[in-house]
Amino acid sequence: MDLSIGTITGFLSTYGLKLIGSILIFYIGKKIAKLLTDFSKKVMKKANIDETILKFVSNIIYGGLLLFIILAVLSNLGINTTSFIAVLGAAGLAVGLAFQGTLSNIGAGVLLIFFKPFKVGNFIKAAGENGVVEEINLFSVLLKTGDNKQIIIPNSAIIGGNITNFSAKDTRRVDFTFGIGYDDDLKLAKKTLEEIISGDERVLKEPAPFVAVSELADSSVNFIVRAWVKSEDYWGVNFDTIEKVKLIFDEKGISIPYPQIDIHQDK
Numbered sequence: 001m002d003l004s005i006g007t008i009t010g011f012l013s014t015y016g017l018k019l020i021g022s023i024l025i026f027y028i029g030k031k032i033a034k035l036l037t038d039f040s041k042k043v044m045k046k047a048n049i050d051e052t053i054l055k056f057v058s059n060i061i062y063g064g065l066l067l068f069i070i071l072a073v074l075s076n077l078g079i080n081t082t083s084f085i086a087v088l089g090a091a092g093l094a095v096g097l098a099f100q101g102t103l104s105n106i107g108a109g110v111l112l113i114f115f116k117p118f119k120v121g122n123f124i125k126a127a128g129e130n131g132v133v134e135e136i137n138l139f140s141v142l143l144k145t146g147d148n149k150q151i152i153i154p155n156s157a158i159i160g161g162n163i164t165n166f167s168a169k170d171t172r173r174v175d176f177t178f179g180i181g182y183d184d185d186l187k188l189a190k191k192t193l194e195e196i197i198s199g200d201e202r203v204l205k206e207p208a209p210f211v212a213v214s215e216l217a218d219s220s221v222n223f224i225v226r227a228w229v230k231s232e233d234y235w236g237v238n239f240d241t242i243e244k245v246k247l248i249f250d251e252k253g254i255s256i257p258y259p260q261i262d263i264h265q266d267k
Contacts (some may be wrong), residue, residue, distance in 0.1 A: 022073045029069035037062040108155035109138035122167035127157040171204065172234045174227050178245055179220030181255040186213070186221060189254050193225055196244050202233040220257040 037058050044054045113136060118124045122133050124143070129151050131143030141158055143151040166172070180189045190211055197209040207228050214224035229237045249256060 018077055022076045025076055026069060026073050029072065030066070033062055033065035033069060036065060104156045105139045105154050108159035109136070109140075111159055112136060112141070112155055113138075117163050118165045118168070122165055124166065125164040127153045127161055129153060166234075167231055170231060171228050172231050174229055174234060174238050174241070176225040176238075176241060176245075177214065177222055178225065179217065179222045179257055180249075181219075181257050182221060184221075184254050188252065189221075189249075190223065192248055192252060192254065193223055193245065196241060196248060197225060197227050200227075200237060200241065202229050202237050204228045204230070 040061050041054060041058050044057065118126075118133055120133050120136060124131070124133060126141070126143075129143055129145075131145045131151055133141060134144050134150070135142040138155070140152050140154050143153065145151060178189075178193065180186070190213070193211045194209070197203055197211065203209055204227075209228075210224075210226040212224055213221060215222040225241075227237065227241075246256065
């Protein structure tokens with residue numbers, strides 16, 4: 001009986017204090033981890049870090065601190081954590097290899113959110129696709145096309161290629177090429193193009209519109225027309241100008257050459 005009480009007393013004296021100490025380490029450590037995570041959030045908010053990156057980084061910080069606390073608890077209990085760390089490292093490597101593509105997308109997503117080459121609402125061209133950005137997350141970018149289709153592009157595909165942001169600037173230049181026949185009145189055609197462009201209220205006065213002969217082609221004399229507009233007016237001016245040029249050229253008898261083949265048959 002005395003032996004049993006002594007055994008129990010020895011067990012409690014040996015492991016009881018360690019168990020209490022481990023509980024305290026976990027409890028206090030968790031509180032400290034939360035305080036450090038909250039502090040890092042405040043620092044990132046002051047630095048105007050994007051909310052998505054803020055959450056992602058704070059979760060990593062908290063998870064890393066929690067893992068460190070758990071290892072400290074196991075070590076305090078007398079458990080050899082060396083082998084545990086080795087197994088954890090091997091598991092981490094295996095998971096990293098298995099999710100290499102996913103991790104690549106996450107890394108690319110962090111870069112996209114941090115450097116902000118575009119934002120939600122911008123019209124962009126990326127990974128060979130055109131569309132309005134609907135969402136940017138850590139894995140992909142969601143685009144909406146002009147015909148209302150949704151395209152999901154992995155972040156790694158975007159960050160690894162060229163990105164064209166058509167909404168980045170307040171103004172854009174609309175470029176046209178119009179051809180007339182060699183027998184048409186060149187001065188009349190140039191004056192007509194200048195009147196069409198300058199008559200559109202959406203065309204900006206500065207920089208001034210530009211109209212000039214650009215090429216003496218095989219079957220036409222080509223004019224280049226350049227006009228600056230607000231970015232939101234780009235397509236409206238583009239389509240309306242093409243229609244106006246055709247209608248007014250027809251009214252004034254100015255021809256627009258088109259490819260044709262003349263076939264001669266011997267009698």
